Amino acid sequence: xxxxxxxxxxxxxxxxxxxxxxxxxxxxxxxxxxxxxxxxxxxxxxxxxxxxxxxxxxxxxxxxxxxxxxxxxxxxxxxxxxxxxxxxxxxxxxxxxxxxxxxxxxxxxxxx
Amino acid sequence: xxxxxxxxxxxxxxxxxxxxxxxxxxxxxxxxxxxxxxxxxxxxxxxxxxxxxxxxxxxxxxxxxxxxxxxxxxxxxxxxxxxxxxxxxxxxxxxxxxxxxxxxxxxxxxxxxxxxxxxxx
Numbered sequence: 001x002x003x004x005x006x007x008x009x010x011x012x013x014x015x016x017x018x019x020x021x022x023x024x025x026x027x028x029x030x031x032x033x034x035x036x037x038x039x040x041x042x043x044x045x046x047x048x049x050x051x052x053x054x055x056x057x058x059x060x061x062x063x064x065x066x067x068x069x070x071x072x073x074x075x076x077x078x079x080x081x082x083x084x085x086x087x088x089x090x091x092x093x094x095x096x097x098x099x100x101x102x103x104x105x106x107x108x109x110x111x112x
Numbered sequence: 113x114x115x116x117x118x119x120x121x122x123x124x125x126x127x128x129x130x131x132x133x134x135x136x137x138x139x140x141x142x143x144x145x146x147x148x149x150x151x152x153x154x155x156x157x158x159x160x161x162x163x164x165x166x167x168x169x170x171x172x173x174x175x176x177x178x179x180x181x182x183x184x185x186x187x188x189x190x191x192x193x194x195x196x197x198x199x200x201x202x203x204x205x206x207x208x209x210x211x212x213x214x215x216x217x218x219x220x221x222x223x224x225x226x227x228x229x230x231x232x233x
Contacts, residue, residue: 001174037217041157048207048223049149049157060221092157096218100173101147106156 002026002095006104012112019080021107023093028073030097037096040069040078043106044089052091053078085111114139116208116224123230124198131194132227134208139222141189142166145211147220148182148193152204160206162216163191171216198231205229 003026013019029036040053051060053069056076066081080087088111093104119133134146147162161172165184172180181194191208205226212219 039218043157048226051220054212054219094218099171099216101159101216101218103157103159
């Protein structure tokens with residue numbers, strides 16, 4: 001199975017400041033079709049998870065442009081340019097290149 | 113925009129089984145893959161398995177293989193997940209999620225509201 005390792009585990013941030021979450025895969029996520037199936041999800045307590053980014057850097061409809069995804073191969077990053085109060089919660093990366101699908105352990109973002 | 117509506121909360125005894133349903137409305141069912149994801153207390157999201165209804169093809173995560181069965185009924189646009197031999201560690205919230213396309217890729221663009229399963233003697 002592909003192991004997804006996220007860091008940090010916890011990320012206290014100041015409102016208006018940037019934040020960055022790292023995600024590393026145990027093997028390259030580049031698929032034979034040329035796509036890299038790396039997704040980012042945001043999960044607030046009591047709500048269903050929400051996809052933010054698919055295929056490394058494609059932001060979903062309705063996702064603010066302060067969120068951006070980057071990376072390739074085994075190393076990926078989710079950045080929030082200016083954190084807002086609604087951004088708190090747990091962020092997960094997830095790979096879809098190989099079965100079984102696997103999530104990173106999650107990064108809890110909280111406001112300082 | 114598709115909406116996924118899951119069945120209600122369940123309380124189960126250890127050793128029993130639970131079956132959770134996920135009905136899709138407002139969009140195509142057979143043209144997409146569906147997965148089940150668990151969130152256990154103090155844990156992260158965990159993929160349990162996925163199904164491609166139009167091919168009736170199912171894949172399971174190794175951690176659940178042998179204990180879980182995922183099915184889909186195209187006629188009612190409903191996916192089901194049955195988990196057997198329940199233990200206390202199976203308590204948590206179970207989500208169904210629809211993939212962006214027909215393959216199981218984890219590009220979940222729609223999620224059910226979650227079903228709380230409590231396993232206790």
